[in-house]
Amino acid sequence: MLLCCGRISAMVDLWKGTPMKSLVRFCFVVVVLAIFAATFVPAGYALATGLAASRSAAPSPQTEAQSASELAPGSAQLINPEDLVNILQSPKGEKPLVLNVGPHLLYMQAHIPGAEYIGAGSDSQGIESLRRRVKPLAHKTFIVLYCGCCPWGHCPNVRPAYNELHKEGFTNVKVLYIPNNLGADWVYKGYPTIKGQ
Amino acid sequence: MRKAALIVVAIALAVGIYEVGRRSSAHSKPGVRSSVVHSLAPDFSLQDLDGQPLQLANYRGKVVLLDFWATWCAPCRDEIPHFVALQNQYREPGLQVIGISMDDGPKPVREFYQQFKMNYPVALGTEKLAEAYGGVLGLPVTFLIGRDGQVAAKYVGEVQMPVLEQEIKSLLQAK
Numbered sequence: 001m002l003l004c005c006g007r008i009s010a011m012v013d014l015w016k017g018t019p020m021k022s023l024v025r026f027c028f029v030v031v032v033l034a035i036f037a038a039t040f041v042p043a044g045y046a047l048a049t050g051l052a053a054s055r056s057a058a059p060s061p062q063t064e065a066q067s068a069s070e071l072a073p074g075s076a077q078l079i080n081p082e083d084l085v086n087i088l089q090s091p092k093g094e095k096p097l098v099l100n101v102g103p104h105l106l107y108m109q110a111h112i113p114g115a116e117y118i119g120a121g122s123d124s125q126g127i128e129s130l131r132r133r134v135k136p137l138a139h140k141t142f143i144v145l146y147c148g149c150c151p152w153g154h155c156p157n158v159r160p161a162y163n164e165l166h167k168e169g170f171t172n173v174k175v176l177y178i179p180n181n182l183g184a185d186w187v188y189k190g191y192p193t194i195k196g197q
Numbered sequence: 198m199r200k201a202a203l204i205v206v207a208i209a210l211a212v213g214i215y216e217v218g219r220r221s222s223a224h225s226k227p228g229v230r231s232s233v234v235h236s237l238a239p240d241f242s243l244q245d246l247d248g249q250p251l252q253l254a255n256y257r258g259k260v261v262l263l264d265f266w267a268t269w270c271a272p273c274r275d276e277i278p279h280f281v282a283l284q285n286q287y288r289e290p291g292l293q294v295i296g297i298s299m300d301d302g303p304k305p306v307r308e309f310y311q312q313f314k315m316n317y318p319v320a321l322g323t324e325k326l327a328e329a330y331g332g333v334l335g336l337p338v339t340f341l342i343g344r345d346g347q348v349a350a351k352y353v354g355e356v357q358m359p360v361l362e363q364e365i366k367s368l369l370q371a372k
Contacts, residue, residue, distance in 0.1 A: 103267065103269070103299060103300070103301060104301050105299045105301070105322060105323075105324060105327060105333075106299070106333075106334060106335075108324040109324055109327055109328060109332055109333070109334060110332065110334055120269065120301070122269050148334070148335060149267070149269075149270065149335060149336060150270050150271070150272060150273075150335055150336050150337075151272070151335075151354065154270065154271040154272055156269050156270075156271070157269075180335060180354070181334055181335020181336070181353075181354075182334045182335055183332060183333075183334025183335050183353075184334075184335065184353070187332070187334055
């Protein structure tokens, strides 16, 4: 940010100190606006289309109840990796409690910064550990569960973990949608990753 | 009026530069090494489920199918009977299958081993081994290692058996 301030200051000096002619000024403004448009128009477009899509695809109560256990791709309970990255990196907004419910060896190799290891959602110890972790939390706490051990349809961990939180009454739980595995859909895409405990 | 325009433009530019920088830094962090294909297979020394030493270097001269798997992984379970069959069929010309389980403990692996009548050594994997092979960040992952110890192929996800068998035949023919 300091760098940005420095650049603004330098530009203002340049603007004030140089006797630019109208054409030069016009070109300067066009270039700046072009940079601005290139940066924000795609994001704005994506936001707009995303909102439109989510409105048109708003699940009926029945669909939502079904997908609560199935977590079908596209269902409201899921969050995409890119969206989670944006939330985690944004200086504003509520940050979720990110819980890893996959195998420990996978977590040790790579995990989302700040994510807590809970245990595999497929076994009773993992579920018990999850129950203990969330017990003191308010039911509206924003929680993101993830695993990434294997292709989405085969993951044995996220559904039991999600269903447990659902059963416990948590109302703001998302599951990170990892179509293939954590490597392909998170680490190799360059999203923030750390290893170890 | 001009000052106002200047401020707006400067802010837009600053935010633009900040955003471009943020995005590029978010995507430039390297993950773990993505592939070991066409390089010497990292050696390892582990204990199999019976407590016997299992060292990759001891299989130099054979074609090794190295399978990273887990009992809780459905595609892995589907592959195991095929690997058992391949081990039976190609043992004589020099194929050796080795299983590296990524389970968190040995108990389910031992049960699975008995249930599926596995006929090749299996050891529990470690973080260090997984990283040596480029990171096992999803299962299954299968490596084919030639007689010269070089990694010939890597398959991420459930492997297509005809493709795998063809590659095994090809590697077995190489002396």
